[in-house]
Amino acid sequence: MNRSDIVITGVGVVSSIGLGREAFTQSLLQANSGVIELVDSTVGDRNATARFKFEEGHSGPTQPESAVEIGAPITEFDPKQYVKPRKALKVMCREIQTSFAASQMAIEDAGLTSLLPAEPAELAKKSGRIAVERIGTVFGSEMLYGDPEELADAFAACKTEADEIDRSKFGNAAMRSITPLWMLKYLPNMPACHVGIAVNSHGPNNTLTVGDVSGPNAVLESCGYLRRGIADIMVAAAAGSRMNTTRTMFTEDQPLTGASDPVCRSSRPHAKDAQGIVRGEGAACLILESGESASSGNRKPIARVLGMASRFVPSAAFAAGQFTSSSEKNAGRGSSAAIEIAIQAALSDAGLTANDIGLVVGHGMGDPVIDAQEAEAITKALPGVPVTLPIGLLGHTGAATGMLGLIAAVVAAQRGVAPPVAHASDCPEPLNVVASSTPLTQPNVIALSHTSHGSATAIIVSAT
The missing domain is CATH 3.40.47.10 (Thiolase/Chalcone synthase)
Structure with a gap:
């Protein structure tokens, strides 16, 4: 197949x-x-x-x-x-x-x-x-x-007369006060x-x-x-x-x-x-x-999956084991190399070139360090291709983030329209961020997702 x-x-x-x-x-x-x-x-x-x-x-x-x-x-x-x-x-x-x-x-x-x-x-x-x-x-x-409140009674039972927590009591207290199905x-x-x-x-x-x-x-x-x-x-x-x-x-x-x-x-x-x-x-x-x-089953497809890839190139911070609350140490978050080769691999898998892509659904999230890694990868692998950024509307949704971005790609492909980004004028010029809804010039849309550690995926979908 x-x-x-x-x-x-x-x-x-x-x-x-x-x-x-x-x-x-x-x-x-x-x-x-x-x-x-x-x-x-x-x-x-x-x-x-x-x-x-x-x-x-x-x-x-x-x-x-x-x-x-x-x-x-x-x-x-x-x-x-x-x-x-x-x-x-x-x-x-x-x-x-x-x-x-x-x-x-x-x-x-x-x-x-x-x-x-x-x-x-x-x-x-x-x-x-x-x-x-x-x-x-x-x-x-x-x-x-x-929810912390679900454990409150168990912790309260561990309190001593000296107003301290006796950890040795927690096991029995939890057995009594936390539902077995918790x-x-x-x-x-x-x-x-x-x-x-x-x-x-x-x-x-x-x-x-x-x-x-x-x-x-x-x-x-x-x-x-x-x-x-x-x-x-x-x-x-x-x-x-x-x-x-x-x-x-x-x-x-x-x-x-x-x-x-x-x-x-x-x-x-x-x-x-x-x-x-x-x-x-x-x-x-x-x-x-x-x-x-x-x-x-006489089910009409909404979109077609053309190509996909998953790649990992460790980010500098991950390789150095420097993921802390200090932004100085976290300067190496994200991996432009992983994003770039994921894009290239997905294009190869689909038998397409950068010229065949009508829209990039970016994974930019507002973290300037990670966004810079994505911007570098897009400008190298998909120069000039319009970019939309659904996290600007949804915020960062944890493990759902990449899937919601892919849904945005499916919607864009199915409607043949690039969704707008309200703050497009505030984005760097090398990125062609979509300022207003415009028809796709090509029917194929690529959705990107990536992590601060260096994992990246790219999936290409098109209208049927």
Whole structure:
């Protein structure tokens, strides 16, 4: 099977700029940002502590620099509309809920709802449903952080009369006060597990936890299963968050930015004045099929997968083991070499050249160090090609970031339009950042994703 025989028949999105493919598309093409000022009533108590700034060289949170705290939360999501049976919500943290919902949206978008759950092959022949071994699930995930309040009683029981914590008491205290199902809410492989159970998938199942490239790598692996003929349909998804209360206490190696005026334009990837990322959350899913499977089921493809590549060239900071809170030591974050060779490999895989690409969906996030690495790679491998930057609307969504970028590429290819970037005039000239919605001059769109350590992916899609 050639790469071009793999098609996308369904898209599901749970994001700060819309739920579902159509809402996401409209917001993307109109540059409607999901970045808002955070208040307790906006996203609930779970984000009430998402108020911290991290000073350069400081290992812990400080007081806010200003009264305005920002993020890109999902504000209109009700998991009860998507999760069935509802009792499953008891063992789903927010990321699992959003990934399950995105998967259900994608399944419906592909017209597969009446064909699932899958059945054993003999029964499937009679009922017309999907055979259990011919559908699989591969998800991108990450460390899923729990709510501190869930552990509060256990820690309180460890308090001594001297007002200190006796760690030796925690084991017994946790056994008494933490629900036995607590861990199931936070295992990174549970999103794929829940969806696999829901659709009765007995085909390939895997979870990838490789940072921002988790989602695109899930797509690469899913396409590998389709090419090898061990599945006809793959559910590929990713979910992530930097909004979780516990997650806000841990910034890794990337700086945060403050609020801009207006607040909705605070996420400024590749801008000359960019200072850091905006926290966000989201989930996205693609239904990938062989062309034969889609044709036999009378499912109209949304887009076609033409080429893909995953590469790793260690960044200078990673090679030196210097990932700390100090921006001086982190000057070597990101790898332009990895991004560049991923682009070249994807072009080769698709049998295309740079002149055949109509749009680059960049992974720029507002971190000036990493954005500079991406800019260097794009200007070398895809000079002059228009660039759009969806993280400017969505913020950084952890493991969902790369998949949401790929969804943006699918949308752009399917509509034949380059989504605009509101701050395009503030981006460096060598990058041809899209200032207003314009028709694509070529039908092929390449989506990039990469990490500070040196992993990079490139996936090329086109309209069918």
